[in-house]
Amino acid sequence: MERGDFTDLPGLGKPLEDLGPAEQGHDPDWWLKRLVEREKITVLPPALQLRRDDAALDDHLDRLGGEAEVRRELTEFNDRVRRVLYSTHGGPPVTTPPRDVEEEVRRWRARREERRARRTAALAAREPEAPPPSRRGRWWPFGRTGAAGPSDG
Template sequence: MQQWDSSARFCDPAAFVVDIEVTIALMADYQIRKATERGEFDDLPGSGEPLELSDHYDPDWWFKSLVKREKLALLPLSVELRREDAQLEVALDRLLDEQAVRHEVEGFNQRVIRARYEPPEGPPLLTMPRDVDATVAAWASRRAERIQKAKSEARERAEQAQREVRPSWFRRWFTRG
């Protein structure tokens, strides 16, 4: 066994196996650092602007392209439920019978209750489940008002059309003279 001299070198460069790719990367990194220190990368065109990178290497590229193509908005569940609550009456007004309205309100209530048991992922959930019977009663009264309004508008249109009807050819012929 050899004894180490204090004058001997501790590392022999020939003892390391160096990969050529690693060597090239280290040399390139060294050259880039030196050029940066000299200021050769200052004031390049496009400096400070975002890069347009392709999504080729992104594992979620298909999902991101779907969201962009379909113009989807991914909101936290609490915000989505608030938005759905605000638009629920308009959605219910499109339904034709009480059973469909009841089913829609019960589905909304189930989503709200399920969201209360999940850990929050965004703003706090302020939306409360709706009273099914009260919501159905409000829907029925709005529907009755819409039907009454449509009947009165139809009646007014019919009266207007009657006023604008010209006399028949028979009446016109006999009123001439």
């Protein structure tokens, strides 16, 4: 302080941002509100979050690699639906039904086969690439390495 290191700081003598006017008092959750705003976090009631998750579930399942993973995700989704359905929290009603695991696995297999067929058709429709030019001579460009065999002369 004596050296004057803090004399020319910006905002000197001005109120701190985001704390609000003094007559409103200090908000103890100011940091949480700032975090939600900065990170663009949306907090939805559980029933609405389930609707959002249900709408995106097929795309999420399509990114999974195996049937066991699909079954696990569907089981977890159904557990969440039941938990929210039987919870005592207020909010909008739960309109999202649990999904039939076996039916969803059949649909997942069908979508996977359809993607494979489209990929195969797209590869077949592409023009075949020219083969690489053949190289004459030995495959090792640095000469003989001491292995026994016929010499190129």
